Amino acid sequence: MDQAQVSLPAYADVEAAARRIEGIAHRTPVLTSRTANARTGAELFFKCENLQRVGAFKFRGALNAIRALDPAQRSRGVVAFSSGNHAQAIACAGALEGVRTVIVMPTDAPALKLAATKGYGGEVVLYDRYKEDREAIGRRLAEQQGLAVIPPFNHPDVIAGQGTAAKELIEEVGPLDLLLVCLGGGGLTSGCALAAHALSPGCRVVGVEPEAGNDVQQSLAAGRIVSIPVPKSIADGALTAAPGPITFALMRKLVAEVVTVPDAALVETMRFFVERMKIVVEPTGCLAAAAAFTGAVPVAGRRVGIIVSGGNVDPRALAGYLG
């Protein structure tokens, strides 16, 4: 795809998103930890999107995208294909706004996630992941029923919504030297980069991918979107094969660097969050903090924002990580 044809959101879109989601999305707390500061020699500010509605930042983008629909589209509804936090965020935001949501999920999705999506009010359409293409199903449903497709990251309103996390963080704690963001498809990273560049111009924005799935790192190095086989990592919210044209173009402009961390560092970081900070963070949500703790990004002497992206980990899985 020709990058020039992509229409990129700007910081004004993040501001508009902030107005749209105000009072519905949580203004999540920013936590600090003397122990984490002592360990890294930095001043760390943890923006806790694990305490966001639906347990992840995804609610911001989903709600913004749904509230940005025109009245005709609102009355028809939306469709999303996802088995993760985006699906639940769309279902929840749709229910709150009185907008019909259809979620395309694989027949072998965990029963808990199916139940949660239905619980939030989403209509679940199942597909066989070995025989059918979820995007094709989503597009067919969209055409047949006039639904708007809301993809998990490559969408201007989704990106602008995610950027409100960094906007709130910087407004609360002041300018930062560095902002570390958990990186999957790049919706959160590119949205937060828009906010950081506008509100804290000297701030370096660094995306953090799982070691096993560095599609964005490779893409930025190559100067074009590189697709990789779907990676295997416990960071199940960052298992993307490639960034999208919009998120890639934004990250190319606004992201200083992408680094990676191994799964073992995510487990150690989860334990730290439980033991010292008393919060539950899913493996994907540990990416940014792990980069600071492992030294993948030098942080000593700096004011560092860390986006903790989500907390949706099954209690039994968490028990396994802690045991």
Added chain:
Amino acid sequence: MDQAQVSLPAYADVEAAARRIEGIAHRTPVLTSRTANARTGAELFFKCENLQRVGAFKFRGALNAIRALDPAQRSRGVVAFSSGNHAQAIACAGALEGVRTVIVMPTDAPALKLAATKGYGGEVVLYDRYKEDREAIGRRLAEQQGLAVIPPFNHPDVIAGQGTAAKELIEEVGPLDLLLVCLGGGGLTSGCALAAHALSPGCRVVGVEPEAGNDVQQSLAAGRIVSIPVPKSIADGALTAAPGPITFALMRKLVAEVVTVPDAALVETMRFFVERMKIVVEPTGCLAAAAAFTGAVPVAGRRVGIIVSGGNVDPRALAGYLG
């Protein structure tokens, strides 16, 4: 002891404490959960003292008591006897204020707690819990070295400090119909009751004890302090044999009711906090919420404050509760 001889703190002392601890203690976040509201039919506001420094509300009272010392006493230092959150809070507050702290702990205290207390800068004095009396040791040290004894709950400055938790909560969310507080020796409950009565006059304050250790419930029923054998419960921060003269007198005046919950409800509540609210809460910290969830206190249709008192649970123990 004659109740009339006890000098009771008032709401003005809570206000003074708030000024003393401002900017040092965290102003902890208030979280809400649609799931918890749906489950109880109430509007619940969780004041998250598990996210307080040292992982518990105890930091408020400890810091207030140390900052309230006169200069001569500050230069001599303080002594506390505790193996729990109060010890760590005193050690941490003392280190921050440059005040010497001596903590009397049993020789068989968990190595982790000893290390944490020393890590915060406390001087640990060990005693044999089967042969020696910790209060006697503490008083002897106090006399010999001119140290001020700061007890865990029966002290006006400690009580006033703990009351700042409810003050912040009500200032943030507005008047409440009901305030549920985790209840051990009564420092948190009586301090919060002072704040609630001043800031939200119609608010019923209810203390929640572990079923196995209802010393305050019995004391209020009897109209005098009743001592019970040290109870056995997973709520290890609420294993008191009796309230103190000051906390008892305040609770008698200000607390509408004391209810109890069984340990099984605490485990279920811990799981709920992890799974739905993404926070780590120690068993004692689950008492107040468990009273709402089990129906021990009817909450439907009401605006209810819930003090989540602490989050200091060993990760392996947490894994056991979740597994």
